[in-house]
Amino acid sequence: MSSAFMTRRMTVRRFRADDWQDLSDILTDKDVTYFEPYDTFTREACVKEAASLAESTEFYAVEFAGKVIGKLFFSDKGFGSFELGYTFNKGYQGCGLAFESVTGLMKYAFSELGVRRIFAQICTRNRKSVRLAERLGMRREAQFREMYQRKDEPGVFDDFYVYAILSKEFEALSSSQ
Numbered sequence: 001m002s003s004a005f006m007t008r009r010m011t012v013r014r015f016r017a018d019d020w021q022d023l024s025d026i027l028t029d030k031d032v033t034y035f036e037p038y039d040t041f042t043r044e045a046c047v048k049e050a051a052s053l054a055e056s057t058e059f060y061a062v063e064f065a066g067k068v069i070g071k072l073f074f075s076d077k078g079f080g081s082f083e084l085g086y087t088f089n090k091g092y093q094g095c096g097l098a099f100e101s102v103t104g105l106m107k108y109a110f111s112e113l114g115v116r117r118i119f120a121q122i123c124t125r126n127r128k129s130v131r132l133a134e135r136l137g138m139r140r141e142a143q144f145r146e147m148y149q150r151k152d153e154p155g156v157f158d159d160f161y162v163y164a165i166l167s168k169e170f171e172a173l174s175s176s177q
Contacts, residue, residue: 007104010097011063012072020050024066026089034151035126050126060173062088062101070098072105080116082109086132098132099161106136107174110167119164130161136164137173 003151004013015023024046026032033040041049053059053071062070072151073085082107088098109115120138122129141164146157165173 003095005104005108007100009064009086010101010104012101012104013063014062015048015050015053015056015059015071017051019054019068020047022089023053023061023071025048026069026071026087032087032090035123035129039151042047058083060096064097070101072101074105074109077154080114082115082118083124084118084120086129093128095142099135100126102128102132102136106165106170107171110170115167117166118170119162121147122161122163124161130163133161133163135153135167138165139169 004011006012024041024043027041027046027049028043030040053061058073058075059075060072061068062072070086070088073083073087075083077083084102086098100145106118109118118123119141120129120133122133124130124143140161142162144160144162147160148155148158150158
């Protein structure tokens with residue numbers, strides 16, 4: 001994927017090491033990281049994480065009004081299928097910015113990169129993420145029972161949904177709007 005693209009209100013670009021302060025606003029928030037497959041970060045750890053994300057080809061910074069407010073994960077899983085993940089600063093949730101940036105990513109991936117399928121694995125208890133996937137036009141393909149261990153609760157495992165959208169479904173959805 002290219003280094004950047006624009007949506008109506010945002011820039012989606014590669015991370016830079018100097019994004020660590022904005023990234024720490026996201027990754028040090030226990031509410032934001034609760035459903036993520038990693039622990040909540042310290043501010044100090046965010047310095048290293050930003051440098052690591054800057055070297056990665058799978059993570060993108062979502063920049064709004066000069067501030068990084070979100071992190072997108074977009075990973076090639078082979079055969080034209082990519083896994084999607086998203087994490088946004090709590091102060092910028094609920095105002096359409098995640099929807100806009102992920103829609104922009106999907107549009108770019110399907111039209112410019114020739115991606116065939118995008119999917120996301122979402123904890124069934126993560127209602128905000130489930131609503132976003134459905135609003136994006138993704139369909140629920142599967143539910144895996146007791147897939148991953150719940151944070152801070154040894155022996156308790158959460159169910160996960162798989163949501164997905166094909167290029168032709170996205171195209172049909174886009175042309176009907």
